Amino acid sequence: MLPGSRLPSVTFRTRVRDDSIEGPNPYRWEDLSTEDYFGGKRVVLFALPGAFTPTCSTFQLPGFEKGFDGFRALGVDEIYCLSVNDAFVMNQWAKAQGLENVKVIPDGSGEFTRRVGMLVRKDNLGFGLRSWRYAAVVKDGVIEAWFEEPGLCDNHGEDPYGVSSPETVLAWLMAEAQGAAA
Template sequence: MIEVGATLPEATLSHIDGSDMKNPSTKDLFAGKKVALFAVPGAFTPTCSEAHLPGFVALADKIKAKGVDEIICLSVNDAFVMNAWGKASNAEHITMVADGNASFTKALGLSMDTDTFGGVRSRRYSMLVDDGVVKVLNAEEGGGFEVSDAETLLKAL
């Protein structure tokens, strides 16, 4: 698993910007800024939709007030699903990013196999990334939701 002080691995992710599909590299996505990144096992799933994403939506202003330039929500879904989930969740202040083939998630060492539920997914985590370097990492074990919430990350800022 990636550790505090490590540089994020190179990968290509995707997201919808307006009506355009964007495929930024992790280098481009994180270079020169402070980013609060959190990942969920799946868009529109119960804990992700009822607690994890809503927590970051509710605290987005407070997180950004601590010097965070961007908040990114990541899942092993496609960009269209992430875009729809963001719209349905009023997450206009959060960049909804897809790791469609789980390459980034696997490179972080934060993947999990959910078997028949959905296959390879991301473990739930939150991190603060400064210019591509991990400064804070709150990774859950299994499918838990105890340390990766928005409030815990906000307290660490």
């Protein structure tokens, strides 16, 4: 997607903790829209091929989590991690990663990912349809900056990572802030 483009309007099926529910699974379904996540806020969105996968779990997600204060200092209200995984998987991954700052968005059907042009086949890894790795700075639902890994295609033989890294996005935000201050 290009800067200036509006994110597609979709509904995400999420599971949220509800302490009024007793038992071992105190969660309920909650539909959240693109507007709920992105309306009236400046956010960093990053998307990746799958929860619990090596690059995603070792570098990208932890990097955004640890760098949250730096992003916040540059005017970012939220950081969202999106994957073509269901709400159960995304919630368990967030728990396993000990997330306190980054919020996960489940795109279980891949509808959002398809509509932003990032849905790819990963059959070569046994994944099926997944997201290509990218990041974006989004203000009130409109893309300010887009960071897409090179080589977008089905069944890519590698997992490129760097363009959508927290360091790259943070550097862009810093340059943009310095330009605005000049």
